[in-house]
Amino acid sequence: METSNAAIAVSQLTRRFGAKTALDSVTLDVPRGGVHGLVGANGAGKTTLIKHILGLLRAQSGTVRVFGRDPVADPVGVLSRIGYLSEENDLPGWMRLDELIRYSRAFYPAWDDAYAEELRQAFALDRGAKIGNLSKGQKARAGLLVALAYRPELLVLDEPSSGLDPIVRRDIVGAVIRTIADEGRTVLFSSHLLDEVEQVADHVTMISQGKIVLSAPLRSIKESHQGASLDEIFLAAAKEG
Amino acid sequence: MRSPAAAVAWEFHRRHRWGLLALGAYVVVLAAVKFAMLGGQRFAFRSAESFAFAVVVPTTATFLYFLAVFTFGLEGDIAARESIYPRRLFTLPLSSEALAGLPMLYGCLAAAGLWLVTRALAVWPAKAHVPAIWPALLAASLLAWTQALTWMSYPLRGLRVVITVLWLSSIDAIVMAALHFQAGEGVMLAILAPHVPLAYLVSRAALRRARCGDVPDWQRLFTRSGSGASRFARRSSPFASAFASATTAQVWFEWRRHGRSLPLLVAILLPFELAMLFLFRETRAIVVETFVIILFTPSVMAAFVAATVATSTAFTATRPMSDASLIAAKLKAATWSALISWLLVIVATAAALGLSGTAPVILDGARWLVKAIGAPRGMVAILLAFAFLIGSTWKQLVQSLAIGMSGRAWLAKGHLFVTLSLLAVALPAAHWISRSKPAMAALWNAIPWIAGILVAIKTLLALWIATRLIERRVLSDRALLAGAACWSAAVLVLSAGMMLIVPAVLVRPYFLVCIAILQVPLVRLAAAPLALVRNRHR
Numbered sequence: 001m002e003t004s005n006a007a008i009a010v011s012q013l014t015r016r017f018g019a020k021t022a023l024d025s026v027t028l029d030v031p032r033g034g035v036h037g038l039v040g041a042n043g044a045g046k047t048t049l050i051k052h053i054l055g056l057l058r059a060q061s062g063t064v065r066v067f068g069r070d071p072v073a074d075p076v077g078v079l080s081r082i083g084y085l086s087e088e089n090d091l092p093g094w095m096r097l098d099e100l101i102r103y104s105r106a107f108y109p110a111w112d113d114a115y116a117e118e119l120r121q122a123f124a125l126d127r128g129a130k131i132g133n134l135s136k137g138q139k140a141r142a143g144l145l146v147a148l149a150y151r152p153e154l155l156v157l158d159e160p161s162s163g164l165d166p167i168v169r170r171d172i173v174g175a176v177i178r179t180i181a182d183e184g185r186t187v188l189f190s191s192h193l194l195d196e197v198e199q200v201a202d203h204v205t206m207i208s209q210g211k212i213v214l215s216a217p218l219r220s221i222k223e224s225h226q227g228a229s230l231d232e233i234f235l236a237a238a239k240e241g
Numbered sequence: 242m243r244s245p246a247a248a249v250a251w252e253f254h255r256r257h258r259w260g261l262l263a264l265g266a267y268v269v270v271l272a273a274v275k276f277a278m279l280g281g282q283r284f285a286f287r288s289a290e291s292f293a294f295a296v297v298v299p300t301t302a303t304f305l306y307f308l309a310v311f312t313f314g315l316e317g318d319i320a321a322r323e324s325i326y327p328r329r330l331f332t333l334p335l336s337s338e339a340l341a342g343l344p345m346l347y348g349c350l351a352a353a354g355l356w357l358v359t360r361a362l363a364v365w366p367a368k369a370h371v372p373a374i375w376p377a378l379l380a381a382s383l384l385a386w387t388q389a390l391t392w393m394s395y396p397l398r399g400l401r402v403v404i405t406v407l408w409l410s411s412i413d414a415i416v417m418a419a420l421h422f423q424a425g426e427g428v429m430l431a432i433l434a435p436h437v438p439l440a441y442l443v444s445r446a447a448l449r450r451a452r453c454g455d456v457p458d459w460q461r462l463f464t465r466s467g468s469g470a471s472r473f474a475r476r477s478s479p480f481a482s483a484f485a486s487a488t489t490a491q492v493w494f495e496w497r498r499h500g501r502s503l504p505l506l507v508a509i510l511l512p513f514e515l516a517m518l519f520l521f522r523e524t525r526a527i528v529v530e531t532f533v534i535i536l537f538t539p540s541v542m543a544a545f546v547a548a549t550v551a552t553s554t555a556f557t558a559t560r561p562m563s564d565a566s567l568i569a570a571k572l573k574a575a576t577w578s579a580l581i582s583w584l585l586v587i588v589a590t591a592a593a594l595g596l597s598g599t600a601p602v603i604l605d606g607a608r609w610l611v612k613a614i615g616a617p618r619g620m621v622a623i624l625l626a627f628a629f630l631i632g633s634t635w636k637q638l639v640q641s642l643a644i645g646m647s648g649r650a651w652l653a654k655g656h657l658f659v660t661l662s663l664l665a666v667a668l669p670a671a672h673w674i675s676r677s678k679p680a681m682a683a684l685w686n687a688i689p690w691i692a693g694i695l696v697a698i699k700t701l702l703a704l705w706i707a708t709r710l711i712e713r714r715v716l717s718d719r720a721l722l723a724g725a726a727c728w729s730a731a732v733l734v735l736s737a738g739m740m741l742i743v744p745a746v747l748v749r750p751y752f753l754v755c756i757a758i759l760q761v762p763l764v765r766l767a768a769a770p771l772a773l774v775r776n777r778h779r
Contacts, residue, residue, distance in 0.1 A: 056558055058778045072778040079561035090555045105483060106490030107561050
């Protein structure tokens with residue numbers, strides 16, 4: 001099981017919500033190490049795919065494996081190796097930041113107190129602040145802190161900088177993601193902001209109407225579409241798909 | 242649709258059109274029975290129960306439905322501190338007067354209209370005097386106050402339920418007292434007339450505060466009392482002391498989120514109840530009645546709190562814990578919640594009984610029991626009674642987990658609707674059976690069969706759930722066996738206790754075993770992890 005080289009292996013995954021097909025025979029391999037960008041318009045199926053990876057949705061057909069494990073059958077084995085930050089940022093508003101840290105630390109044996117404190121100071125977060133009273137950007141930073149402090153093997157970011165100011169986006173996109181990738185860990189980063197993905201991704205997967213229309217290393221995409229921006233490439237791929 | 246008033250009315254109609262359509266059909270049936278079949282004549286009902294089935298139960302059910310619709314109670318968390326009024330409406334370009342006034346106007350019209358239509362179209366008993374106006378005003382007043390009290394923000398979770406129930410009960414009590422003294426229509430109108438304007442003023446003030454996010458918070462006061470130590474700990478170490486395990490952390494999470502609500506609610510109610518022991522220390526009957534009410538307070542309050550315990554968030558779903566561990570944490574927190582509430586009740590009641598000098602009244606009752614059935618059986622009866630009360634408090638907290646953890650709002654609402662409907666039918670039916678000798682005899686003969694069938698259904702459901710749990714590998718074989726052993730032990734202890742108290746001549750032992758099997762929770766508890774699995778991995 002552990003011999004799997006792929007951090008994420010999705011095969012022929014299909015998901016329907018009533019009459020709507022959210023994912024249509026999606027096959028995706030995310031190798032260990034590096035930053036994998038998942039791009040697509042709103043409603044393309046990015047969050048649905050990520051929910052399958054986290055085991056929050058059961059595959060109706062096809063398979064999903066994370067580090068060779070089924071996230072639905074083995075939520076503990078999978079989730080303990082994933083750091084997750086969602087667009088909705090559903091941190092419990094009634095907790096104080098120090099309580100959130102104390103609580104989160106209990107789930108992850110590899111939790112690094114010194115690193116957590118370093119991140120807290122870097123993000124300028126007050127230990128006694130109530131999560132519910134934080135601004136949207138501060139909540140995103142708090143979510144990122146508890147997602148990073150145990151140095152997860154896979155960091156899944158679902159539209160993490162959506163609606164945030166440029167400084168928070170810089171924190172998330174610029175500093176953090178690149179650092180994790182440089183340490184040899186894996187980042188799956190979903191966004192509809194193509195320029196953001198372009199800054200950090202090694203590999204880009206484009207998803208449109210539940211189908212993967214393009215998946216390749218960013219460098220080779222750019223080489224094969226000389227002079228074109230990622231926006232133009234995406235639009236062309238979506239039309240062809 | 243150009244006016245906000247029309248838009249608000251349209252929204253009520255659009256969201257609840259099926260319920261309103263069913264109500265319209267009922268009204269048509271009422272009118273058809275009265276005018277087509279009876280030619281508008283009054284009718285001599287054979288019993289009060291027949292009238293209750295035909296008119297009182299449907300009208301009461303419709304009124305309850307109106308309460309849920311016009312308070313927006315079907316959309317929000319009734320136990321939350323925040324106003325239940327939908328936040329999306331706060332951003333409309335409407336004044337707080339309009340936000341409070343329009344739903345209240347429609348609600349009051351619907352409640353009053355319900356009475357007027359029922360009065361005009363229902364078949365009433367031949368000699369009954371049916372008042373015209375004041376019941377309509379009472380319905381409007383109760384609805385308006387329910388709106389005001391549910392739209393208000395509260396400093397503690399669950400306090401809304403307590404205050405609303407107490408306030409509506411006191412209005413009912415005033416009306417009942419007035420009827421008892423045969424007050425005329427004029428007096429009734431004078432008593433009820435100020436309620437709707439007052440409720441409007443309260444709801445307007447409540448919405449003004451809720452609209453700007455003003456929610457009082459007493460929980461901070463409780464945490465502030467212990468904040469000195471925590472502040473010191475925070476200074477000395479970056480993140481205070483660690484939890485021993487993920488399970489401990491999750492139990493703490495559940496306790497902080499839901500567990501404290503029940504002890505807090507009990508602590509709020511208890512002083513009022515205990516005050517009765519001091520106020521009426523000379524009246525033996527009231528002392529005994531108050532003591533019984535106190536004993537049932539935790540389990541009644543637990544029924545209100547249960548809806549909040551049975552919730553799960555996306556944040557919890559992404560914790561690296563098994564489904565069974567997440568449910569186990571909820572069960573542990575519920576156990577602590579029930580035990581602490583009972584510790585509070587026992588200590589405070591014992592102190593109040595001693596200080597008020599009413600302890601001899603209760604001790605006399607215990608002595609009478611011991612004298613009547615003997616010391617060992619008396620002791621067992623008292624212990625069983627306490628175990629039953631504490632167990633039923635815990636049971637109330639956890640038995641709706643399976644429904645709540647499924648994450649399906651329609652299931653929770655459907656369950657509530659079915660429960661209320663069954664209650665509405667069961668209470669008059671039970672009353673009718675208790676007054677009919679042939680029905681009582683038939684029921685008495687059928688009791689062993691009914692108990693047997695219920696036990697068979699429970700056993701089959703439990704087996705089906707156990708099979709699903711094994712198939713889906715939600716619980717380990719060991720956990721499943723341990724659960725089955727605990728349940729069997731509880732059934733055995735309860736059966737043995739009941740057999741010791743109740744002589745076999747009066748009730749057959751197998752029937753007592755059936756009661757124990759039905760009483761100890763199994764099916765809904767075992768279904769909770771399955772419900773979470775379906776919700777967590779949809």
